[in-house]
Amino acid sequence: MKALRAVFAATTALCAASAANATDLEVTHWWTSGGEAAAVAEFAKAFDATGNKWVDGAIAGSGGTARPIMISRITGGDPMGATQFNHGRQAEELVEAGLMRDLSDVAAEGKWDEIVFPKSLLDSCTLDGKIFCVPVNIHSQQWLWLNNSVYENLGIPVPSNWDEFVAAAPKLEEAGIVPLAMGQQPWQTTLAFQVLLVALAGPETYTQVFGDKDADLAAGPELAKIFQAAAVARDMAKNSNVQAWNDATNMVITGKAGGQIMGDWAQGEFQVAEQVAGKDYTCLPGLGVNEVIMTGGDAFYFPKVDDPAITAAQGELAKVMISPETQVAFNLKKGSLPVRGDVDLTAANDCMRKGLDILSKGNIIPGPDQLMSADSIAQVNDLFVEFFNNPSMSAEDAQALFASIIGNAD
Numbered sequence: 287m288k289a290l291r292a293v294f295a296a297t298t299a300l301c302a303a304s305a306a307n308a309t310d311l312e313v314t315h316w317w318t319s320g321g322e323a324a325a326v327a328e329f330a331k332a333f334d335a336t337g338n339k340w341v342d343g344a345i346a347g348s349g350g351t352a353r354p355i356m357i358s359r360i361t362g363g364d365p366m367g368a369t370q371f372n373h374g375r376q377a378e379e380l381v382e383a384g385l386m387r388d389l390s391d392v393a394a395e396g397k398w399d400e401i402v403f404p405k406s407l408l409d410s411c412t413l414d415g416k417i418f419c420v421p422v423n424i425h426s427q428q429w430l431w432l433n434n435s436v437y438e439n440l441g442i443p444v445p446s447n448w449d450e451f452v453a454a455a456p457k458l459e460e461a462g463i464v465p466l467a468m469g470q471q472p473w474q475t476t477l478a479f480q481v482l483l484v485a486l487a488g489p490e491t492y493t494q495v496f497g498d499k500d501a502d503l504a505a506g507p508e509l510a511k512i513f514q515a516a517a518v519a520r521d522m523a524k525n526s527n528v529q530a531w532n533d534a535t536n537m538v539i540t541g542k543a544g545g546q547i548m549g550d551w552a553q554g555e556f557q558v559a560e561q562v563a564g565k566d567y568t569c570l571p572g573l574g575v576n577e578v579i580m581t582g583g584d585a586f587y588f589p590k591v592d593d594p595a596i597t598a599a600q601g602e603l604a605k606v607m608i609s610p611e612t613q614v615a616f617n618l619k620k621g622s623l624p625v626r627g628d629v630d631l632t633a634a635n636d637c638m639r640k641g642l643d644i645l646s647k648g649n650i651i652p653g654p655d656q657l658m659s660a661d662s663i664a665q666v667n668d669l670f671v672e673f674f675n676n677p678s679m680s681a682e683d684a685q686a687l688f689a690s691i692i693g694n695a696d
């Protein structure tokens with residue numbers, strides 16, 4: 287009987303201990319599409335396995351909707367346990383205001399400076415030598431996604447580059463198929479423009495405009511060609527009457543549209559629809575013209591809170607998110623690339639392999655969020671929403687407005 291009592295006491299103590307460690311952590315993000323939800327479930331599963339509890343704080347809409355909510359909660363004294371932002375400068379003011387937790391201890395213990403690749407991702411988390419976020423993926427915006435059967439059914443070879451895609455458009459329109467699917471959330475129209483800029487004018491021109499804020503280049507003949515291409519894209523997307531990016535992706539998946547310029551998170555939707563890369567759909571990095579990978583993507587930040595249990599759970603979550611096994615499980619579902627080079631991605635599909643190959647060659651460029659302040663990005667977004675929604679806005683007028691935004695951007 288004595289032994290039984292001892293076992294009971296030990297079990298109770300163990301449960302109490304684990305219960306004491308079981309901290310609920312509210313995590314906010316904007317991953318609400320099918321593919322995104324499948325990916326975020328991998329984070330939740332891995333975090334729950336530590337004995338803590340992932341309390342999902344999904345905010346519907348896009349990052350442009352979610353980020354103001356996240357920021358106002360943090361500045362308003364109602365912080366979540368952890369939150370998503372993109373790589374780059376979106377949380378810069380929160381960090382400068384001392385509202386975010388310094389993760390340098392966790393980063394040092396996990397040797398992040400040795401494992402994170404490319405290092406620019408960790409640089410984007412670093413301010414005054416301290417690390418304030420854990421990078422979790424690499425998302426490149428530089429992709430064109432094509433539904434193979436749309437072209438094959440019309441007797442057209444699946445396009446291998448932008449020019450072939452444009453040339454095929456009239457045949458698709460005759461068949462009642464939208465050549466280019468595009469949602470109208472502000473960031474989507476800017477995304478289409480800067481993907482065209484990188485593909486058709488080259489990565490250097492993109493970096494000079496978005497990074498160096500070269501207004502003369504922005505106003506010049508090279509960019510005039512890009513605005514002409516943007517006008518062609520606008521015409522090809524004129525019957526794409528959806529808002530959300532994943533609804534536009536669904537148009538491609540279901541054959542209502544031929545293609546979509548979108549980041550590789552679109553791949554999560556193809557996967558949920560059980561489409562096979564290379565067989566059902568084709569992905570063209572850099573629109574099949576300039577094969578580069580943009581090191582955009584996501585990182586998680588942790589508001590500073592005066593609660594040791596929450597603080598400990600935050601550190602646990604950061605460690606879990608960057609662990610090799612979670613990096614594989616999450617990124618395969620998300621359609622993104624891992625932030626560390628020492629993981630086994632044998633399950634990667636054709637498109638992820640194309641991305642990993644470009645990454646390994648070092649053909650990488652920073653995302654706009656890493657080059658330009660959130661305010662300046664918002665002004666660029668507003669311009670392209672107007673341009674893509676207003677066919678009477680000429681390419682010349684749009685370029686003049688763009689050049690002045692670039693001239694005042696930071």
Ligand code: GAL
Nearest residue numbers: 322348349372425551583584
């Ligand atoms: C991006 C984010 C991706 C993807 C996309 C659409 O900002 O980096 O993870 O989810 O938004 O929601």
